[in-house]
Amino acid sequence: MKEIKHYINGQYVGSASGKLFDNVNPANGKVIAKVHEGGRDEVDAAVRAARAALKGPWGKMTLDERTRILHRVADGINERFEEFLEAECLDTGKPKSLASHIDIPRGAANFKVFADMIKNVPTESFEMATPDGAGALNYAVRRPKGVIGVISPWNLPLLLMTWKVGPALACGNTVVVKPSEETPTTTALLGEVMKEAGVPDGVYNVVHGFGGDSAGAYLTEHPQVDGFTFTGETGTGEVIMKAAAKGIRDISLELGGKNAGLVFADCDMDKAIEGTMRSAFANCGQVCLGTERVYVERSVFDEFVGRLKEAAEGLKIGPPDDAEANLGPLVSLEHREKVLSYYQKAVDDGATVVTGGGVPEMPSELAGGAWVEPTIWTGLPDDSAVVTDEIFGPCCHIRPFDTEEEAIELANSLPYGLASAIWSENITRAHRVAGQIEAGIIWVNSWFLRDLRTPFGGSKQSGVGREGGVHSLEFYTEMKNICVKL
Numbered sequence: 001m002k003e004i005k006h007y008i009n010g011q012y013v014g015s016a017s018g019k020l021f022d023n024v025n026p027a028n029g030k031v032i033a034k035v036h037e038g039g040r041d042e043v044d045a046a047v048r049a050a051r052a053a054l055k056g057p058w059g060k061m062t063l064d065e066r067t068r069i070l071h072r073v074a075d076g077i078n079e080r081f082e083e084f085l086e087a088e089c090l091d092t093g094k095p096k097s098l099a100s101h102i103d104i105p106r107g108a109a110n111f112k113v114f115a116d117m118i119k120n121v122p123t124e125s126f127e128m129a130t131p132d133g134a135g136a137l138n139y140a141v142r143r144p145k146g147v148i149g150v151i152s153p154w155n156l157p158l159l160l161m162t163w164k165v166g167p168a169l170a171c172g173n174t175v176v177v178k179p180s181e182e183t184p185t186t187t188a189l190l191g192e193v194m195k196e197a198g199v200p201d202g203v204y205n206v207v208h209g210f211g212g213d214s215a216g217a218y219l220t221e222h223p224q225v226d227g228f229t230f231t232g233e234t235g236t237g238e239v240i241m242k243a244a245a246k247g248i249r250d251i252s253l254e255l256g257g258k259n260a261g262l263v264f265a266d267c268d269m270d271k272a273i274e275g276t277m278r279s280a281f282a283n284c285g286q287v288c289l290g291t292e293r294v295y296v297e298r299s300v301f302d303e304f305v306g307r308l309k310e311a312a313e314g315l316k317i318g319p320p321d322d323a324e325a326n327l328g329p330l331v332s333l334e335h336r337e338k339v340l341s342y343y344q345k346a347v348d349d350g351a352t353v354v355t356g357g358g359v360p361e362m363p364s365e366l367a368g369g370a371w372v373e374p375t376i377w378t379g380l381p382d383d384s385a386v387v388t389d390e391i392f393g394p395c396c397h398i399r400p401f402d403t404e405e406e407a408i409e410l411a412n413s414l415p416y417g418l419a420s421a422i423w424s425e426n427i428t429r430a431h432r433v434a435g436q437i438e439a440g441i442i443w444v445n446s447w448f449l450r451d452l453r454t455p456f457g458g459s460k461q462s463g464v465g466r467e468g469g470v471h472s473l474e475f476y477t478e479m480k481n482i483c484v485k486l
């Protein structure tokens with residue numbers, strides 16, 4: 001059986017404890033690899049290697065050399081595209097048609113975009129007057145923050161891990177990555193690409209394991225890590241924030257959401273259906289930006305519900321290699337338990353199940369997989385947990401509204417504030433509503449249209465800080481002002 005090891009100081013190494021855990025293919029429930037579980041020793045070795053590399057060749061490299069190497073990392077991912085694709089789809093079960101358009105290309109782009117950005121974004125300077133009339137000149141310079149702890153989730157494993165590692169390395173930091181225990185493979189494979197691209201040993205380190213009382217917690221408790229970037233559940237974000245408080249380490253947190261889609265009667269209905277379909281069901285609903293609450297203006301409510309039902313029933317459920325499949329399994333049987341508990345709760349709370357609500361019948365070779373039906377509900381009270389909790393499955397609840405004010409109030413009614421999608425052809429209304437939604441990311445007549453230069457992150461309990469564009473540079477560098485008296 002294949003073993004997945006840590007990548008520390010440029011070498012693949014096993015755990016001193018000899019502890020291994022299973023890496024399971026969620027499409028059929030079969031074990032595909034054994035993964036080494038990191039303990040404090042491995043985390044400590046990785047952090048030490050990262051710290052040494054800061055002082056070594058990486059820290060001494062010119063910006064030109066560093067960014068050329070990061071371009072080679074991106075090229076290396078693209079050259080091994082099929083290998084990354086296969087690995088990502090085995091770990092997650094997601095359709096290859098999806099991962100080949102989103103996950104793997106973005107994994108490569110995350111290195112190129114931030115390598116180019118750090119070379120081109122200027123810093124500030126201010127001339128000032130002084131009492132002696134000679135004046136002074138202030139100018140800011142960026143310096144790497146140091147060793148960054150990267151804790152990444154399982155829903156878009158390569159995409160979200162490199163979304164952090166790309167800018168961190170571009171800014172001259174070194175990293176220790178703790179990928180999700182569910183999806184370790186592409187993070188491990190990236191070590192080979194780093195080596196081939198000429199990234200010095202110790203710059204990119206990976207320690208596998210779980211969160212609490214395992215590699216994740218040991219990393220956040222390690223005093224020699226200078227900052228943490230995390231994507232995942234809000235509760236985990238709180239735990240990481242507490243750990244980072246010791247030693248006053250910086251954090252960037254991209255957390256849960258329960259995102260609202262607002263469909264106005266003046267929308268282009270074809271676009272609204274297509275966009276809501278993607279936002280509710282893409283990646284089997286396992287996207288933090290996804291729409292789990294849909295509010296539809298009453299006059300088009302029945303039409304919208306009918307058309308979304310028809311579209312959801314047209315989804316093809318299947319394994320990664322099925323070229324026609326557009327809905328894979330959930331990431332694990334454990335996660336399916338969580339999603340199915342909400343499917344049951346919806347029924348208990350009096351929902352009308354418009355479509356789905358259960359487990360699809362799959363051929364015998366896939367019967368052990370984490371499959372669920374895409375599901376739509378109407379008729380739930382606003383305080384049902386199905387409407388207030390992040391489910392992270394292929395499902396949404398649709399509720400009518402009567403006025404713009406009511407739609408805005410409903411959208412803002414939860415403690416989350418990650419993303420929202422507004423569907424209206426009245427551009428004045430769209431701007432007006434967008435300005436009032438309490439969320440970090442608003443799409444108008446689109447969803448998941450991503451420009452990597454834009455600020456990305458959540459408000460309220462959906463996150464702390466922004467990454468993307470210059471905001472990534474802000475987080476991954478220390479800005480220093482130098483004031484020169486003339």
Ligand SMILES: NC(=O)C1=CN([C@@H]2O[C@H](COP(=O)(O)OP(=O)(O)OC[C@H]3O[C@@H](n4cnc5c(N)ncnc54)[C@H](O)[C@@H]3O)[C@@H](O)[C@H]2O)C=CC1
Pocket residue numbers: 151152153154155178179180181209210211212213215216217220231232233234236237239240254255256257287288335338390391392
């Ligand atoms: N992209 C997102 O916004 C994601 C949201 N979620 C949400 O979270 C729910 C639970 O899924 P999980 O995989 O358990 O999410 P999680 O937030 O616990 O896991 C994400 C990462 O954090 C690590 N982690 C967990 N506890 C930690 C700790 N105490 N210290 C350091 N690292 C820790 C995990 O090992 C993993 O690498 C999902 O059902 C979904 O609702 C999960 C994954 C991604």
Ligand SMILES: O=C(O)/C=C/C=C(\O)C(=O)O
Pocket residue numbers: 155156160163231232254286287288289450456
């Ligand atoms: O950076 C992106 O384009 C996608 C981000 C998605 C998430 O952060 C998520 O699903 O957690």
